[in-house]
Amino acid sequence: MSSVEVIHLFRRDRVGTVLELLNSASPGAQVWLVAPWGLRLTRSLIYLKLLQRTADAAALDLRLVSGHFRTRALAREAGVLVYSRVPLRLRKYRRARPKVGRSLASRIVPVDVPLGPRWRRRRRRLRFRRR
Numbered sequence: 001m002s003s004v005e006v007i008h009l010f011r012r013d014r015v016g017t018v019l020e021l022l023n024s025a026s027p028g029a030q031v032w033l034v035a036p037w038g039l040r041l042t043r044s045l046i047y048l049k050l051l052q053r054t055a056d057a058a059a060l061d062l063r064l065v066s067g068h069f070r071t072r073a074l075a076r077e078a079g080v081l082v083y084s085r086v087p088l089r090l091r092k093y094r095r096a097r098p099k100v101g102r103s104l105a106s107r108i109v110p111v112d113v114p115l116g117p118r119w120r121r122r123r124r125r126l127r128f129r130r131r
Helices: 015-023 045-057 069-078
Strands: 004-008 030-034 061-065 081-083 108-111
Touching: 015 045, 045 061, 045 069, 061 069, 069 081
Parallel strands: 004 030, 030 061, 061 081
Antiparallel strands: 004 108
8 A cells, every 4th residue: 555645735835846746756756735725736627737746756645635626626637646635544644834944854744544446546447428
């Protein structure tokens, strides 16, 4: 079973910061990015595609959590698995706001609780229409 890691983003986070966080996550992990309401990079399709490309290059299973409908729609278009809420088992894994001078790797929270089958990667079925 692959490891699960949760990364809570802040409104002040830029694209470079999030890319560094994804690169410092353990390879093969399921990474849950929890985005706040006003995060700018989640409003751009280009940035979301860049996040997905970086996650693919680092062999990560990327999932984005956002309460904003347009963000979820853009992330689906970019190929990112999207959820409106964090699963109950992962809600307790939130760290306090980091103080100045701490490394970015301290913001990645490893999770030791296994998630149920509902939260695993779903296989997409290709459906073709007959004419």
